[in-house]
Amino acid sequence: MALLDGASPSLAQRAAPVLVGLLAIAAAIALWQGAAEWGYVNKFVAPAPSDIARSFPRLFTEEGLVGRFLQTFAETFLAAGFAVAIGIPLGWWLHRKPLAGMAYENWVGSFAAAPIVIAYPLFLVLFGRNTATIVVMSCLSGLPAMVLKTKEGLDGTRRVLVNVGLSFGLRPAALFWKIMLPAAIPAIANGVRLALIFALINVVGVEFLINFGGLGELIDDLSQRWELPSMFGAILFVILTSVAFFWATGRVERWFRPHG
Amino acid sequence: MAELQASLPRAARGQFGPVLSLRIGTVLLLWALWEGAARSGLFYEGALPSSFKIARAALNLVVMPAFYYNFGVTLLEVAAAVAIGVAGGISVGLALGASRFAGKAFEPYLQYLAPTPKIIFLPVFMVMFGVGGGSKIAIGALSCFFPMALSVTSGVRQVDPVLLRVGRSFQLTLAQTIRKIYLPALLPPIATGLRLGLGVAIIGTLLGEIKMSNRGLGFLIMQDYGRFDIAEMYAVLAVVFVLAALVNGVIARTLRMKGR
Numbered sequence: 001m002a003l004l005d006g007a008s009p010s011l012a013q014r015a016a017p018v019l020v021g022l023l024a025i026a027a028a029i030a031l032w033q034g035a036a037e038w039g040y041v042n043k044f045v046a047p048a049p050s051d052i053a054r055s056f057p058r059l060f061t062e063e064g065l066v067g068r069f070l071q072t073f074a075e076t077f078l079a080a081g082f083a084v085a086i087g088i089p090l091g092w093w094l095h096r097k098p099l100a101g102m103a104y105e106n107w108v109g110s111f112a113a114a115p116i117v118i119a120y121p122l123f124l125v126l127f128g129r130n131t132a133t134i135v136v137m138s139c140l141s142g143l144p145a146m147v148l149k150t151k152e153g154l155d156g157t158r159r160v161l162v163n164v165g166l167s168f169g170l171r172p173a174a175l176f177w178k179i180m181l182p183a184a185i186p187a188i189a190n191g192v193r194l195a196l197i198f199a200l201i202n203v204v205g206v207e208f209l210i211n212f213g214g215l216g217e218l219i220d221d222l223s224q225r226w227e228l229p230s231m232f233g234a235i236l237f238v239i240l241t242s243v244a245f246f247w248a249t250g251r252v253e254r255w256f257r258p259h260g
Numbered sequence: 261m262a263e264l265q266a267s268l269p270r271a272a273r274g275q276f277g278p279v280l281s282l283r284i285g286t287v288l289l290l291w292a293l294w295e296g297a298a299r300s301g302l303f304y305e306g307a308l309p310s311s312f313k314i315a316r317a318a319l320n321l322v323v324m325p326a327f328y329y330n331f332g333v334t335l336l337e338v339a340a341a342v343a344i345g346v347a348g349g350i351s352v353g354l355a356l357g358a359s360r361f362a363g364k365a366f367e368p369y370l371q372y373l374a375p376t377p378k379i380i381f382l383p384v385f386m387v388m389f390g391v392g393g394g395s396k397i398a399i400g401a402l403s404c405f406f407p408m409a410l411s412v413t414s415g416v417r418q419v420d421p422v423l424l425r426v427g428r429s430f431q432l433t434l435a436q437t438i439r440k441i442y443l444p445a446l447l448p449p450i451a452t453g454l455r456l457g458l459g460v461a462i463i464g465t466l467l468g469e470i471k472m473s474n475r476g477l478g479f480l481i482m483q484d485y486g487r488f489d490i491a492e493m494y495a496v497l498a499v500v501f502v503l504a505a506l507v508n509g510v511i512a513r514t515l516r517m518k519g520r
Contacts, residue, residue, distance in 0.1 A: 016361070017361050017362075017363075017364035017365040018364070018365065020361070020365045021364075021365035021366055021368070021369065024365070024366070025369075045387050045388060046387075046388070099275060099278055099279065099282060100282070102275060102279045103279045103282040103283050103286070104286075107283075110505065113459060113508060114501060114504070114505070115459070115462065115463045115466065115500070115501070115504055117463060117467065118463060118466050118467065118470065118478070118481070118497065118500060119497050119501075120470075121470075121481055121482065121484075121485040121493060122493070122494065122497060124485070125306075125307045125485075125490055125493075126307060126308075197375050200377070201375065201376070201377040202377075204377040204379075204380060205377045205379045205380075205467070208377075208379055208380060208382075208471075209379070209467065209470065209471060216377075216379075216380065219380050219383060220383070222383075223383030223386070223387075228387065231383055231384075232384070235380050235381065235383075235384065238376070238377070238380055239373070239376050242375070242376040242377070243372040243373070243376070246372060246375055247372070
């Protein structure tokens with residue numbers, strides 16, 4: 001009734017769906033555990049959740065999960081850092097030169113949709129089976145978002161702000177640093193978040209494909225050793241850290257958005 | 261020519277000539293750079309073959325019966341993956357979009373799981389469905405499921421409530437409401453989900469083939485990589501990129517035509 005009246009829902013009303021969601025997950029895990037215990041599910045195909053939980057300490061002590069996590073995230077931040085360092089000037093250039101913007105913006109958009117990760121054998125040939133391949137490929141996956149978001153932000157600067165700057169006699173460099181860049185920050189922050197997300201997805205994917213590096217390599221290794229509880233545990237760890245990462249970058253990005 | 265002009269952004273149409281010249285000039289410059297690098301002797305020729313050698317390999321490839329066999333395998337796997345992903349995505353999207361409670365309970369999980377790297381599930385699918393086509397279809401279907409489910413969920417929420425009230429006043433059953441109100445209103449989000457889903461299904465399926473298989477275009481890429489037949493590998497990659505762009509272009513064009 002409160003909803004129909006337009007009043008804000010009570011705490012209980014807000015908590016109910018969250019609780020139902022959590023209970024459904026708990027029920028699914030319990031069902032899986034029961035099916036594995038009673039032999040309805042082959043433990044060599046889908047290990048019981050309790051076995052997966054028991055594998056976690058081993059992942060930390062014997063498989064170097066923390067080190068691999070740090071390596072994956074270092075590669076992610078390095079790749080996203082390159083994407084930001086290259087993408088912002090490129091986006092600015094596409095904004096400054098309208099002809100270039102018209103000619104290349106669609107190309108950058110198409111590049112964003114291109115299945116770059118499939119071309120990893122090509123990068124292996126060019127860079128070898130090492131961190132460079134992972135970083136370059138992940139940088140390329142994040143770059144289009146950075147370029148397009150920077151251009152979008154600069155294009156969207158309100159004309160009145162630019163006119164005020166011009167009326168104060170600001171030179172082009174000052175106009176860019178004092179007016180256009182601050183106005184474009186929300187869009188650029190969104191671009192940085194997208195670059196980080198695309199970079200993380202690619203880093204884990206390429207690590208898995210080339211069996212080199214951090215968390216992706218760990219999953220591939222464990223699957224090849226047929227250590228299924230540990231493999232499921234590592235996959236769960238990647239999912240949880242990815243979700244935490246997306247949530248955290250979302251919060252940071254929201255901080256850059258205009259308030260009020 | 262008029263078609264090409266229409267494909268440009270609206271602002272670019274007045275500058276069609278300069279934009280086209282810039283694009284052609286860029287393609288020629290990139291080609292000249294590639295050719296120069298390949299002939300300079302600075303790079304190992306096996307890793308960076310001449311564009312003429314790649315073109316010859318591409319011509320040889322398209323007359324090879326093995327290419328069409330592998331292409332057919334990939335096509336079938338992608339078609340099956342898309343069919344499963346779309347069916348699952350629409351069902352879940354309808355359920356979450358139509359019920360506000362279910363949406364609040366489960367949509368956050370969908371939102372957060374959507375950008376996680378799906379390739380890490382490949383070992384799980386290999387354990388469950390074997391190393392044949394089943395695991396490739398499964399990874400493609402999982403990739404396709406998320407964009408479709410999210411697109412349909414948001415689409416259902418935008419269905420005009422007046423239509424639903426009219427449906428209720430005509431005492432439509434749930435099946436009739438879905439068939440006569442939701443599905444016609446959901447065609448645009450379903451088409452958008454299909455476009456996004458098809459792209460990621462192609463990538464997922466090909467990555468599965470690249471990682472471990474004995475047929476399909478992904479297998480062909482790895483076979484060339486293993487034999488160090490880099491010119492043919494570039495040719496297969498080029499064919500895959502062109503096919504992906506064509507499929508994407510055809511769907512985008514169909515959407516634009518339906519939207520008019």
